[in-house]
Amino acid sequence: MQNKPRHLIKSIYTADPRGHVYEGKIYIYPSHDIDAGIPEDDTGAHFDMRDFHVYSMDDAAGAVTDHGVALDIKDVPWVGRQMWSNDVAEKNGKYYMYFPAKDKNDIFRIGVAVSNKPEGPFEALPEPMEGSFSIDPSTFKDDDGSTYVYFGGIWGGQLQRWKNGKYEENDDLLADDEPALCAKVAKLSDDMLSFDENPRDVVIFDAYGEPLKTNDENRRFFEAAWMHKYKGKFYFSYSTGNTHLLCYAIGDNPYGPFTYQGVILTPVVGWTTHHSIVEFKGKWYLFHHDSKVSGGKTWLRSMKIVELKYREDGSIETIDGMADE
Numbered sequence: 001m002q003n004k005p006r007h008l009i010k011s012i013y014t015a016d017p018r019g020h021v022y023e024g025k026i027y028i029y030p031s032h033d034i035d036a037g038i039p040e041d042d043t044g045a046h047f048d049m050r051d052f053h054v055y056s057m058d059d060a061a062g063a064v065t066d067h068g069v070a071l072d073i074k075d076v077p078w079v080g081r082q083m084w085s086n087d088v089a090e091k092n093g094k095y096y097m098y099f100p101a102k103d104k105n106d107i108f109r110i111g112v113a114v115s116n117k118p119e120g121p122f123e124a125l126p127e128p129m130e131g132s133f134s135i136d137p138s139t140f141k142d143d144d145g146s147t148y149v150y151f152g153g154i155w156g157g158q159l160q161r162w163k164n165g166k167y168e169e170n171d172d173l174l175a176d177d178e179p180a181l182c183a184k185v186a187k188l189s190d191d192m193l194s195f196d197e198n199p200r201d202v203v204i205f206d207a208y209g210e211p212l213k214t215n216d217e218n219r220r221f222f223e224a225a226w227m228h229k230y231k232g233k234f235y236f237s238y239s240t241g242n243t244h245l246l247c248y249a250i251g252d253n254p255y256g257p258f259t260y261q262g263v264i265l266t267p268v269v270g271w272t273t274h275h276s277i278v279e280f281k282g283k284w285y286l287f288h289h290d291s292k293v294s295g296g297k298t299w300l301r302s303m304k305i306v307e308l309k310y311r312e313d314g315s316i317e318t319i320d321g322m323a324d325e
């Protein structure tokens with residue numbers, strides 16, 4: 001029988017949990033949802049987050065430690081508003097937080113902040129990463145030590161504004177039967193502070209080798225990109241946004257292309273769905289969120305954990321997003 005997701009904390013609202021194992025513990029890097037009183041709209045203005053807390057767990061079934069505020073909007077000179085989903089990578093004992101926020105021109109960029117400890121506090125660089133745009137950065141360290149950042153999100157995440165290679169205030173998507181907009185991936189530089197290359201498209205093919213199309217809303221990428229490696233294969237997972245699914249696709253290297261495989265998590269209570277997948281002490285876990293604790297308020301979410309199971313052929317068993325412990 002499938003085990004059921006459990007909420008990790010209820011003292012504040014937390015969303016978009018990104019998990020990593022550092023120093024023998026699971027560290028979780030979520031967004032910190034607040035009720036800013038901003039009406040819900042298609043740009044996501046109601047997600048008006050202003051700081052990040054960091055959490056850790058010694059045991060996947062045990063208590064969660066809140067390490068407090070690790071980065072505050074008032075300490076990031078380039079940010080205008082909306083600190084969304086962040087993630088942290090480690091290199092040579094230093095920790096690098098990648099976080100999106102709207103700059104003073106209301107354009108999403110990705111900043112970096114650095115700490116000597118996985119729980120922070122993190123000190124932000126004065127400018128966002130050159131060439132960065134859109135939202136939801138997540139990090140993946142391959143076995144050779146190379147670290148990649150995956151990012152992007154359509155609609156409120158502004159990815160469609162970059163479809164012609166430069167920023168244009170035009171929210172049209174590509175035509176229905178054209179290949180869908182893709183998440184982006186870029187290798188990080190040796191010092192972890194910049195992209196080492198121009199971001200590339202993360203292309204997802206269907207079983208016939210055709211790229212997923214714009215109108216394939218049950219399968220195409222929307223936001224919340226994540227990469228993990230299982231038995232030598234690269235699993236790219238993401239949210240389909242307006243169809244509220246967490247899906248995955250498999251490839252042979254960090255850049256892809258990837259082939260669509262199926263659904264990891266069915267819709268949760270709330271509009272958004274977002275996640276990370278982590279191996280800890282020989283088991284795999286899915287971190288995600290829903291809006292159950294707030295009674296369905298889409299902008300007040302609570303992070304959850306559930307064990308993730310693979311079948312013999314490497315496919316992932318679908319988890320019921322409505323089930324609860």
Ligand code: FUB
Pocket residue numbers: 015016031047084085135136153223224272273274
């Ligand atoms: O938390 C704000 C946004 O909601 C994230 O960037 C998306 O992935 C969605 O979870």
